[in-house]
Amino acid sequence: MIGEPLSRRCAAQLSSSARKTTNPRRLPQVWSASYASQAPDQVNTWPKGISLERQHARMIRPVPVVLSGAHDRLIRVNRTSLEVQGQSSADASYIPISGRWLRDNCGCNQCRNPETGQRQMNVFKGVVNCDIARIETSKGGALIHVTFGDEHQTTFTQEQLRLRSHSETHYKRHGIVQPTMWNAGISSDPPSVEFASVEKEGVGLLLQKIRVYGFCFVDGMPATPEATESLLTMIGPIRNTHYGGFYDFTSNLSSKDTAYTNESLEPHTDNTYFTEPTGLQALHLLSHTDGSGGQSSLVDGFGVAAQLYESDPKAYRFLSTYGVLGHASGNEGISIQPSHAVPVLSHHPRMGFLEQVRWNNADRAGIDGNFTAVEKWYSAAAKFDALISKPENQYVFQLQPGRPVIFDNWRCLHGRTAFTGKRRMCGGYINRDDFISKYRATNMTEEDIRASTVTG
Numbered sequence: 024m025i026g027e028p029l030s031r032r033c034a035a036q037l038s039s040s041a042r043k044t045t046n047p048r049r050l051p052q053v054w055s056a057s058y059a060s061q062a063p064d065q066v067n068t069w070p071k072g073i074s075l076e077r078q079h080a081r082m083i084r085p086v087p088v089v090l091s092g093a094h095d096r097l098i099r100v101n102r103t104s105l106e107v108q109g110q111s112s113a114d115a116s117y118i119p120i121s122g123r124w125l126r127d128n129c130g131c132n133q134c135r136n137p138e139t140g141q142r143q144m145n146v147f148k149g150v151v152n153c154d155i156a157r158i159e160t161s162k163g164g165a166l167i168h169v170t171f172g173d174e175h176q177t178t179f180t181q182e183q184l185r186l187r188s189h190s191e192t193h194y195k196r197h198g199i200v201q202p203t204m205w206n207a208g209i210s211s212d213p214p215s216v217e218f219a220s221v222e223k224e225g226v227g228l229l230l231q232k233i234r235v236y237g238f239c240f241v242d243g244m245p246a247t248p249e250a251t252e253s254l255l256t257m258i259g260p261i262r263n264t265h266y267g268g269f270y271d272f273t274s275n276l277s278s279k280d281t282a283y284t285n286e287s288l289e290p291h292t293d294n295t296y297f298t299e300p301t302g303l304q305a306l307h308l309l310s311h312t313d314g315s316g317g318q319s320s321l322v323d324g325f326g327v328a329a330q331l332y333e334s335d336p337k338a339y340r341f342l343s344t345y346g347v348l349g350h351a352s353g354n355e356g357i358s359i360q361p362s363h364a365v366p367v368l369s370h371h372p373r374m375g376f377l378e379q380v381r382w383n384n385a386d387r388a389g390i391d392g393n394f395t396a397v398e399k400w401y402s403a404a405a406k407f408d409a410l411i412s413k414p415e416n417q418y419v420f421q422l423q424p425g426r427p428v429i430f431d432n433w434r435c436l437h438g439r440t441a442f443t444g445k446r447r448m449c450g451g452y453i454n455r456d457d458f459i460s461k462y463r464a465t466n467m468t469e470e471d472i473r474a475s476t477v478t479g
């Protein structure tokens with residue numbers, strides 16, 4: 024085995040057996056190939072030599088696309104060196120893996136705290152021996168055993184070296200699933216879970232539905248702030264902001280924001296004035312007396328972005344390029360703006376898929392560009408606004424006491440019609456990272472979580 028690259032058959036056998044042990048849940052397939060293949064206008068002029076696959080991987084698009092090829096990547100084992108084949112099928116060259124990387128990523132109890140998973144040695148201090156003394160393999164090459172100059176030993180699997188920087192790993196790291204886009208038609212069967220099942224089985228299914236659809240109702244809940252708060256804390260810590268933590272509000276302008284009035288609110292995402300808008304938002308109507316109105320609306324921001332990508336790639340590109348600033352200024356002594364302007368459509372910097380929609384016409388403070396760019400931004404934004412305003416893109420419903428909605432504020436826009444009478448609403452924000460963390464913890468196998476966390 025030493026010296027020869029593992030044969031493709033053997034590697035294929037290894038990888039297929041390895042694949043059987045990975046999370047049986049379907050990974051996002053190549054989805055809506057038309058989006059993936061349709062290149063937006065050629066603003067991205069790629070330098071020579073960047074493989075098409077690399078360009079493809081980084082081209083911005085509204086949906087995730089899993090690139091193939093990880094399992095074809097071969098590993099070459101020599102007595103004192105380890106090499107892995109290039110990053111893409113177009114690049115079959117072998118790349119050596121340094122002794123420093125191998126030692127830095129040793130997972131033994133001495134090098135990594137078994138309780139916390141934290142590294143407890145430092146390869147930069149020159150006191151840890153990173154010289155490779157010898158490399159052996161076992162289990163037909165599936166396991167690679169490295170011994171260093173100080174006789175310290177560590178073991179890696181073929182798969183972890185092969186998948187280290189592959190999209191499959193990134194998707195598991197971020198808990199990416201294949202999104203189900205929707206429009207007003209979702210009203211016939213909106214995603215929901217029973218509160219009783221959440222109490223019994225936890226928030227796994229609730230978060231899975233939010234991850235796939237961008238929102239989910241919880242049916243059969245006590246219509247109390249206490250029950251709502253305890254449901255949210257099952258997901259993660261409630262985020263504290265200048266509005267407080269768990270919120271329970273009516274239209275009394277107790278906070279100087281139009282949400283605390285009885286006016287209509289166009290579909291928007293919250294917190295565009297924060298560098299990091301909240302991940303989840305919950306809205307639970309506790310009561311509405313002596314009046315009417317106050318209908319809620321949800322819009323699938325990913326779905327609308329996909330429609331824009333199809334109908335006007337240039338407008339999509341503009342809303343993906345020019346940053347926008349938000350502000351929260353109404354409350355005494357409060358003037359919040361994000362650390363930098365962020366586009367309406369933000370994409371994963373490495374994988375290219377759309378990961379956040381930020382849209383709030385009321386809270387918008389500025390567009391990061393000269394007046395030529397501003398005009399281009401306006402014409403692109405007008406198209407986005409027209410799409411979110413189309414009745415067929417808006418799911419309109421009346422919130423009910425005992426049936427809160429929890430939605431992904433990085434994907435869904437929400438709005439409300441004006442109302443009369445006394446209307447009491449409660450809910451809370453949950454950070455994006457806490458949402459994804461709990462989603463992974465309740466929907467992925469231990470093995471998949473481990474394999475997609477410390478990848479070196």
Ligand SMILES: C[N+](C)(C)CCCC[C@H](N)C(=O)O
Nearest residue numbers: 266270280282292293294295
């Ligand atoms: C949710 N809660 C009522 C606490 C605050 C609402 C804040 C609304 C703000 N204009 C934004 O879009 O973020």
Ligand SMILES: O=C(O)CCC(=O)C(=O)O
Nearest residue numbers: 282288293319437439448
């Ligand atoms: O009152 C509502 O129905 C929604 C208020 C709102 O948009 C918000 O709190 O962000």
